[in-house]
Amino acid sequence: MASKMENIDKPIDILDDANAPPIAEKSGFLPIETNWFDRLFISVVIWVAMSLLWFRFIEPLGLSIWISNVIALALAAFIIAKG
Amino acid sequence: MKKKTPWPYVFFWVLISFLTLFPIYWLFVISVTPSFELFSTPSVILQHVDWQNYTEVIGNPTLRGYMMNSLLISSGNAILTTTFGFFACYALSRFNLSGKESIFFWTITNRMAPPAVFLLPLFLLLTKVYRIEGFTLLDTRIGMILVYCTFNLPFAIWTLRPTVDGIPKELDEAAFVDGASPWKVITEVVFPLCRPGLAVTLILTWVFAWNEYLLAATLTNFNARTLTTGLSEYVTTTGTAWGIMAAISIFTLIPALIVFSVVQRHIVAGLTFGAVKG
Amino acid sequence: MKSNTFGWILLAPTIVVLFFFGVLPFLYVVYVSFHQWNPFAANPYMIYNGAGNFRQIVFDGAFLASLGVTVAFVFFAVLTEVIVGYLLAQAFMSDFPGKAFFRTIHTLPLIIAPIIVGSIWKLMTTPSIGIIPHLLQSSVGFDLNIGQSAAAAFIITIIMDVWHWTPLVTLTLIAALVSLPPDPFEQAQIDGAGKWQIFWHITLPMIAPAVMATVFIRLMDALRIVDEVLMLTGGGPGSATRYIGVHIFREVFPRTNYGYGSAISVVVLYLTIVACWLLYTGMLAPRKPRKS
Incomplete structure (x- = not known):
């Protein structure tokens, strides 16, 4: 009890791996280990980035945003399946 | 060497x-x-x-009102977040709730979001959505107390969690065997043992709420303005009342300095999301 | 045993408050960002606009300029803080009288409200009131005017941030240095390694995790700087110090163009999340040995 009392106001190190929740992870072609949520997150991030860049550089040339969306969707499916 | x-x-x-x-x-x-x-x-x-600038600040009823607001909002917020945080930590520590680790991490992400991004949605929600007839939370003390929970409640939870985890489970189980109600266990067995941790959390959340400016500047007009927003009112394009501004700054600084001497060694742990134990 | 219902009741206030003031604003801002909504326009209602707001953002020069200065500010401020913080932490490693006292003094800026930090530095640097322009003028004849010189304003915001946050870096690195075992250093000295070699091959790899964690935290905080800059320069002169939070507060918020403002908020949130996530995985994940 005494030893526990000494640490009571020490916060948890949230960056410490020992405190991270256990989730099924796997290694795919991505450089880091990921679970399905990470891969979904990466896909969404890529989709948004692509859309914004498309608006800026490619849409003025006359190509519709839907082309970008289709590519992003295909990429997302690939990442979630194989990442 | x-x-x-x-x-x-x-x-x-x-x-x-x-x-x-x-x-x-x-x-x-x-x-x-x-x-x-x-x-x-x-x-x-x-x-x-x-001392003329100081007497002017104290003699100004508007600034006195702001000071009162700051005091009420930060005290209310500190008490509210520490209480809620303590309950939440007790629940996370003692009950086998499904997905509780996800809930814990989700609460922390609330603090990492940049406040500037939430100015507009909070303003719109407070004015247009969270309203009962003519009453809105905008420019009310209770509204500010609740808004400050977004950054203080996660902080309270992650600084209190080790405190509550550190209280041996056998103590409250023994109390349950003696026939105490769960509520009684919390208030009479766990709470007294957590007091040091609770005090640190209370003090630090109080300082964070006291120091906050951005949300107070956008979500209040007059009734719930805090001292930090009052300070910026003295900086105008036409001319700044430098002495008054400095005096208000000193008034804002003093409580934080007093607090600093009390919890100095916990500040670093608090500011680094607990990643570095101060 | 106790029922889980009671546990959920205890957790409920936290979940409810964070849902209404944390999650719902997030969902709401995403929803509004796809609409045109200006209560003072001819049509004061929300009109669905698709991705129209985002089309506009990528060509918004003021917004992009603000992103640029934010990145520059974060880079220089955090770099300076880590270097100065490390040197100060090293200077703390030997014994000297009054160590605890100096450490306490050094921690002081951390507790000061950001807005007060801004006002302190405004008083330090405003021409004709501040001591810094006065000293520069009388000693080297340099005319410091943060109201007119973009470079001066930018540098002063960095100095202010360094003054405010270096103590955090120092204290975290002291904690890291204190916990190092002495053996490798003694061995290296016996082997005749130079100071620089010891730093590069022994100290740095050993404190790298602590440095990374500190850099991560400082970067996240520096990205959201608002109060200090708002008080010190108000984002000026021009847009020299209009960092992204300041941009939202001064340019986006007052213009009641809620749809467009929400879209900007969403883009900033997106960039912040991506930056944090990249930093987190890039800097902290390599600590994990890769399982194959």
């Missing part, structure tokens, strides 16, 4: 301390200089002390 004489280090740290303290000292110098002397040559050494 070679044994060196310590004096170069002392000299070095005196210099660093000077650099740290001088800006604060300068704030004080400006606050006690009458306005007609301000624009003469700046002087490091105080010639004489003139």
Whole structure:
């Protein structure tokens, strides 16, 4: 009890791996280990980035945003399946 | 390592301390200089002390109101977040709730979001969505207390969690065997043992709420304005009341300085999301 | 045993408050960002606009300029803080009288409200009031005017941030240095390694995790700087110090163009999340040995 009392106001190190929740992870072609949520997150991030860049550089040339969306969707499916 | 004489280090740290303290000292110098002397040559050494700016701030009913608001909002928020955080930590520590680790991490992400991004949605929600007839939470003290929970409640939860985890489970189980109600266990067994941790959390959340500016500046107009927003009202494009501004700054600074001396060694742990134990 | 219902009741206030003031604003801002909504326009209602707001953002020069200065500010401020913080932490490693006292003094800026930090530095640097322009003028004849010189304003915001946050870096690195075992250093000295070699091959790899964690935290905080800059320069002169939070507060918020403002908020949130996530995985994940 005494030893526990000494640490009571020490916060948890949230960056410490020992405190991270256990989730099924796997290694795919991505450089880091990921679970399905990470891969979904990466896909969404890529989709948004692509859309914004498309608006800026490619849409003025006359190509519709839907082309970008289709590519992003295909990429997302690939990442979630194989990442 | 070679044994060196310590004096170069002392000299070095005196210099660093000077650099740290001088800006604060300068704030004080400006606050006690009458306005007609301000624009003469700046002087490091105080010639004489003139408390006029302070009496003006205290004598101003609007600023007194702001001070009261700051006090009520930060105290209300600190008590609310510490209580809720304590309950939440007890629940996370003692019950086998499904997905509780996800909930814990989700609460922390609430603090990491940049507040500037939430200015507009919070403003719109408070004015247009969270309303009952004519009553909205905008520009009310209770509204500010609740808004500050977004950054203080996660903080309270992650600083309190080890405290609550550190109380041996056998203690409350023994109390349950004796026939105590769960509520009684929390208030009479766990709470007294958590007091040191709760005090640190209470103090730090209080300071964070007291120091907050951005949300208070956008979500209040007059009734719930805090001292930090009052400060910015004295900086205008047409001219700034420098002495008054310095005096308000000192008033805002004093509680934080008092608190600083009490919880100095917990500040670093608090500011680094607990990643570094201070 | 106790029922889980009671546990959920205890957790409920936290979940409810964070849902209404944390999650719902997030969902709401995403929803509004796809609409045109200006209560003072001819049509004061929300009109669905698709991705129209985002089309506009990528060509918004003021917004992009603000992103640029934010990145520059974060880079220089955090770099300076880590270097100065490390040197100060090293200077703390030997014994000298009054160590605890100096440490306390050094921690002081951390507790000061950001807005007060801004006002302190405004008083330090405003021409004709501040001591810094006065000293520069009388000693080297340099005319410091943060109201007119973009470079001066930018540098002063960095100095202010360094003054405010270096103590955090120092204290975290002291904690890291204190916990290092002495053996490798003694061995290296016996082997005749130079100071620089010891730093590069022994100290740095050993404190790298602590440095990374500190850099991560400082970067996240520096990205959201608002109060200090708002007080010190108000984002000026021009857009020299209009960092992204300041941009939202001063340019986006007052213009009641809620749809467009929400879209900007969403983009900033997106960039912040991506930056944090990249930093987190890039800097902290390599600590994990890769399982194959």
